[in-house]
Amino acid sequence: MRIGIPRALLYYNYYPLWHSFFEELGHQVVTSSVTSKAVLDSGVMSCVDDACLPIKLFHGHVVNLIGKVDAIFIPRLVSICPEEYICPKFIGLPEMIKSSIKGLPDLIVLNYNAHRNLKDVHRAYVELGTRIGAKPSQAVKALQKATASQQAYDLLLKEGQTPLDxxxxxxxxxxxxxxxxxxxxxxxxxxxxxxxxxxxxxxxxxxxxxxxxxxxxxxxxxxxxxxxxxxxxxxxxxxxxxxxxxxxxxxxxxxxxxxxxxxxxxxxxxxxxxxxxxxxxxxxxxxxxxxxxxxxxxxxxxxxxxxxxxxxxxxxxxxxxxxxxxxxxxxx
Ligand code: SF4
Incomplete structure (x- = not known):
């Protein structure tokens, strides 16, 4: 399956993990084009007016993937750390996309919520893997490899690299x-x-x-x-x-x-x-x-x-x- 990842929002934080997870499970990852005026304009046209710029832009990247992929990955991030939250706009993102954009392919939604326990995030990835056709053991293995890719990326950032580079x-x-x-x-x-x-x-x-x-x-x-x-x-x-x-x-x-x-x-x-x-x-x-x-x-x-x-x-x-x-x- 060709899975589209919008080049927006937390793509800059988690792309190595997401890319590696889906590829390990045998899927092809397609990233949306780099942001351009056309991508931004399509996001502005399809999103509600009072959303912030990055949410509008995310819509534009989803539109950019339509017709190029079999499914689009939309993470629903509630909390990335126990007892903390992130901006509520990330919680309703899949629903915003579904209600604003017509002609979408399947959406693969990850329910990522570490508010109680980081183990819940692990379970969410395994559940996501099984939803797209993997056995639980395959999903666990893919997650281990993906976590290693993410850790290598995070380490280079701590050593002074930027996500852009x-x-x-x-x-x-x-x-x-x-x-x-x-x-x-x-x-x-x-x-x-x-x-x-x-x-x-x-x-x-x-x-x-x-x-x-x-x-x-x-x-x-x-x-x-x-x-x-x-x-x-x-x-x-x-x-x-x-x-x-x-x-x-x-x-x-x-x-x-x-x-x-x-x-x-x-x-x-x-x-x-x-x-x-x-x-x-x-x-x-x-x-x-x-x-x-x-x-x-x-x-x-x-x-x-x-x-x-x-x-x-x-x-x-x-x-x-x-x-x-x-x-x-x-x-x-
Ligand atoms: S934190 Fe929330 S409101 Fe602020 S730019 Fe990000 S998504 Fe928009």
Missing amino acids: MLNGRKRIGEGEGKGIIGLIGHPYLLYDEFISMGLISKLRARGYAVLVPENIAQPQIEMACAELPKKLFWSYGKKLLGSGLTMLKGRKVDGIIFLSSFGCGIDAFIVELLQRYNHRLYQIPSALITVDEHSGQAGFNTRLEAFIDMIEWRDGREGYISAHGASVFGH
Whole structure:
């Protein structure tokens, strides 16, 4: 069977696992095309208006797979970690797709819910495998191999690779470094989709900056940074963004930090605010917030980015200048 995987949402986190699982069970995996204006437009046309940009884009990638595959894989993620949740938009995703898009092939829905126990996730994969024709023992074996592929991928990310490079098959070794490091905070489906992020990573590298992304920060560091907050964060991806941002700021690992956010994202609304407040109070590292939606254009985006880089470089070069206003004038 040809199984389509939409190149959107958590594709950037779990593609090695999903790809390996289905191929081990003898199926052919077909990924939707890279995002283009046509893919985004078809998502916008088929999705409800008030969904966020990444959900609209997911619809576009599903439409892109129609006619190319026998079934489309749609994960329903409720929780990826015990006692935590992820954005509710992931819970209703299969129903949104079914009600909004006509002419769909079969949907293969994975019910992924680790809220009580991680073993429930294991059971969900085995159940999914049997639903598409495998024996339970075959599904268990396929899951073991797929888990090994995913672990190898995650390890390379912790060593400094980005999902963008890994999924495009180009492992990077120290390129783009020299002028400094820019921390990027954003959901993977924004940062690593080159159309949506308007080539943010490539543009920074072209200006001589290396990037540090949330996937490069180890989970214990994220937990440690978030443990200092007055309340426990129960949104897993919100915690990841805030914890990795705080780790970058606290260790002064970056020369500047850019938040890439989607218009209408509830989680980003408070994560970005918290991170900016901590930064202003404690670290004062140059920062910029860039919010994207389906109307964002290259010109405005490039201007923001150029201004931010110029600001970092001017500040670096002229930090020692003393203002004419203050102690140097009035002397004491
Ligand atoms: S976390 Fe934000 S950007 Fe991601 S799906 Fe939810 S609302 Fe959309």
